[in-house]
Each structure stands twice: as structure tokens, then as C-alpha cells.
Amino acid sequence: MVSFKRSLSIEILDSVNAEQKKIKTESEPPDCIILDDDFDEKADEIVENLEETHFHKIASVITDCDPDFIREKLAIYSTIVANPVETIVNEILDAKTYPKIIDFLKKKKKQEHAQSALNKEYSIEELCKTYSDPIAFFNDQRRRRSDSYKMCSLIFLGNKFQHLSPISIENVLISVNYALVPAYHSLTEAFLPRENVLKMRCGTKLSVCFRHKYKSYKYLNKPNDVKPYPENLDEDFLRELWFIKNESSVTTLFFQQKTL
Structure with missing residues (x-):
């Protein structure tokens, strides 16, 4: 040999x-x-x-x-x-063992399945019929969320805000009882307007801290790696993710229907 x-x-x-x-x-x-x-x-x-x-x-x-x-x-x-x-x-x-191409193909298939689920479409009209007030429903912090929902939400927000520390993101989720929509709004409001300034402040440092509405955040110079989703995605998470992507259209239709 x-x-x-x-x-x-x-x-x-x-x-x-x-x-x-x-x-x-x-x-x-x-x-x-x-x-x-x-x-x-x-x-x-x-x-x-x-x-x-x-x-x-x-x-x-x-x-x-x-x-x-x-x-x-x-x-x-x-x-x-x-x-x-x-x-x-x-x-x-x-090496006695090493990753095989069959494992690679299985992993790729799971990723494709997850991506297909993430792109799942819902009807705005049906959504407005299903929920008397979809905006209030998806922003409701009192609803109980499953562990699968919480994990998917953490992955989504971590991938969306790669320059924020995982602890900062999880703290925001905890503060809103893991409700994805209000957590997304909070992180967007806290981070996006400051992104360029934070990048300049960070310079060659590993990270810088900042505050917004009494919450502390840590900006990371090096972005976190994109994390894969589990094979089976939580249905409530998928519905709320779709709402985030289409919030403007849902809001417009909802208020149009209210005025009829």
C-alpha cells in the first residue's frame, strides 16, 4: 500500500x-x-x-x-x-473514512428540498380570508411557537443578518417570544440604517457594539457562515416567512377590504 x-x-x-x-x-x-x-x-x-x-x-x-x-x-x-x-x-x-459523494448528493437533495419549501407561495386573498387580521396575527407575540419554528427562525435571521452576532439575534427573538415577524422588524430597524457606519467603525476590529431602543447588539467584522435549514421546515415558519416577503401587498389588500 x-x-x-x-x-x-x-x-x-x-x-x-x-x-x-x-x-x-x-x-x-x-x-x-x-x-x-x-x-x-x-x-x-x-x-x-x-x-x-x-x-x-x-x-x-x-x-x-x-x-x-x-x-x-x-x-x-x-x-x-x-x-x-x-x-x-x-x-x-x-484516512479510515472520508465524506463520500453519495453523502454530497443526499445533502444537495436536502438543500434543494428546503429551498423549494422556502419559496412556497400562498394566496394573499386566501390569507386575508383565513385570518380576520393577518397583520395582527403574524405580529402576535402571545402565540406559542414550536421548537422547530424557533430553530428555523433563528437560522433565517442569522442568514439574513450575517454581520450580527448570534447572541444578539437570539436575544431579540427571546424578547418577542420568538415571534419571527416582530423580531425581523426589530433587527431591520436596528441594523440596516447603521450598516455602513458600523462597517466604518469596525475597521480592522473583530467587532463593535451598539445600542438601539435599550437593546445591545454586536456587529461582527467577519460575517457568519450561512447555515442550512433542516430537511423538514415548520409550516408556521414558512407562512410567516412568506408574510415578511409580501407584507406590503398583504397590508394593502387588507386595508382595501376593510374600507369596502
Whole structure:
């Protein structure tokens, strides 16, 4: 096994080195002068091509590996080792287990299912018939929310306000009994008008704190990662998410009907 890995690594390394020379030759032909304005763009293109070459080399050897896992490894090793392909191949072959492509496909299917649910449409007319006052209903903080609803709301607001700390977001949710609509309104009012100022204040700092209506918030210089939703989304959450996206239309129709 060791000799196989060593010969395999040498073969891969030779192939990648040849590809590097090819990319360099093609991107910088003899007597070609790269202007300063074009240098960064050309350099980025070379790096991107090289990373794709590395990815395909690894994927061709370990064909059942999750492609996201390979790219994560490349993001780590590309800048810290001379031969990332050899390093990653050896590391994966040494591992007892590693994420498989079948897991990647399952994850992708779940994400597509969740995205489809997030885009679910409701009829404004039916909504106004179902609830005597949809605006009051969706802003009602006294209603009990399920744990699934709370989790989905936390994920949505975290993804929407990536520069706010998770604790700041959860504190707002707690203050309104986890009601999504009023929490969304509070965060929008507190954060969006200050976003550019907070970015300037933060500068090179990790974070800065600010207050709005007696609540404390923390602005993060580096945005939080987007979090995935669970496979099965809470129906009440989906309905309220739709209301947030269509609040203006619902409000207009509701008050039109009241005047009839």
C-alpha cells in the first residue's frame, strides 16, 4: 500500500507540475508584457485554473470522495504546502473514512428540498380570508411557537443578518417570544440604517457594539457562515416567512377590504 501510494503520488505530482508549466506558458507567452492594471486579474485567473487542475486530479484518483470535502482540503493546503495534490491524496488514502459523494448528493437533495419549501407561495386573498387580521396575527407575540419554528427562525435571521452576532439575534427573538415577524422588524430597524457606519467603525476590529431602543447588539467584522435549514421546515415558519416577503401587498389588500 505504501509503495502504491508513493508511486501514485509521484505520478500525480509529475502530472500537476507539467500542468503548472502548461498554464504558465499559456498565460504568459514569450514577449508578452502584462500591464499593472491587468496583473491582478491575470494572477487570479492563473490561480483559479491551477486550483481547478488540482481538484480534478484528486477527484480522478479518489472518485467516490465528496467534492466539497476535496475543495475544503484544497482551501487549507493550497497556500501552505508545495504539493497540495500529493498531500491531500495521501491524507485521504490514509484516512479510515472520508465524506463520500453519495453523502454530497443526499445533502444537495436536502438543500434543494428546503429551498423549494422556502419559496412556497400562498394566496394573499386566501390569507386575508383565513385570518380576520393577518397583520395582527403574524405580529402576535402571545402565540406559542414550536421548537422547530424557533430553530428555523433563528437560522433565517442569522442568514439574513450575517454581520450580527448570534447572541444578539437570539436575544431579540427571546424578547418577542420568538415571534419571527416582530423580531425581523426589530433587527431591520436596528441594523440596516447603521450598516455602513458600523462597517466604518469596525475597521480592522473583530467587532463593535451598539445600542438601539435599550437593546445591545454586536456587529461582527467577519460575517457568519450561512447555515442550512433542516430537511423538514415548520409550516408556521414558512407562512410567516412568506408574510415578511409580501407584507406590503398583504397590508394593502387588507386595508382595501376593510374600507369596502
